[in-house]
Amino acid sequence: MTDWLTGQVSGAEVVVSERRIGDLAGVFADAEAFARLPADRVVYRTECILGVPPGTVGGLFWGTTFIEPGTVGDEYFMTKGHIHAKPDRMEAYFTFCGAGLLLLMDAERHCRAERMTPGSTHLIPAFTAHRTVNIGEDVFSFGACWPSDAGHAYQAIADAGFAARVVRSQGAPRVVPNESTVCRH
């Protein structure tokens, strides 16, 4: 079962996973602000139905991600982001509640952002890295459906980051170039 208002996924087969501040070293730009947050603070949680083994060709997975409201310095709480290990695999995202941004980056590191509002439906193209950002004051939740053989290549993002970051500027979200990437590369 999926609750269309909250995104909650229920049933015996649901697998819950959490990402806490302590799991997200290197993700946010402001290392000092990051160090001041408790390591056990939850940034996001997933509730998934993974009915076939990962890597199964032709299969589909289903799940909801809940991102807590908050910032690290001026940077909004967000997911680690990934590109698929099989990069031609698409993914469908669909928003349940809250306010988010979907940050997309193509193979040439060009970034663009799509607003995620309740009901918004996003078919993420192949060869496109994707990360979600909670730009609201409440929990932001969205569902996902993706091929079970897509896999997640987190390392590419961990190494090079996205070319853009989403920061709170005078109370509103702003997409800015990722200076730390510019410096490192």
Added chain:
Amino acid sequence: MTDWLTGQVSGAEVVVSERRIGDLAGVFADAEAFARLPADRVVYRTECILGVPPGTVGGLFWGTTFIEPGTVGDEYFMTKGHIHAKPDRMEAYFTFCGAGLLLLMDAERHCRAERMTPGSTHLIPAFTAHRTVNIGEDVFSFGACWPSDAGHAYQAIADAGFAARVVRSQGAPRVVPNESTVCRH
């Protein structure tokens, strides 16, 4: 955008398709009752986002099916049903509103039915034919997400049918053996 209450999909890229009585010859058991219905009566409608060409490996499609309430004789309005042309491709179904049954049939023609109620989430296994049935008094709508290279093999179902039918018996749905299949095979 997808409206989580009704299932309506909106946006410039949405492709709408309808199946009317005249498109569904041979689907329902009661040929006489079928012949009495107007050929232009809509049985179901789909609203889909098909962002990549059919056959694209790794892609995903998204859409909602709306099945009208009604019967042909004692048999509820339903979809034609299909198995995927690439039969190892799964499909995700998720109910928005109304009351339905998901009829599933494996490669040995064993059938089972799952209740579809708002929020119910169904990951249809590989190698499994699937058909949906409106067992309620109102429009029944559900979403689907499926691989863009899955394809639809309608002919196998058109030739042999499902091994079970869903009929209204004393006002309630009942899953019964498909006698016409038994006769023909």
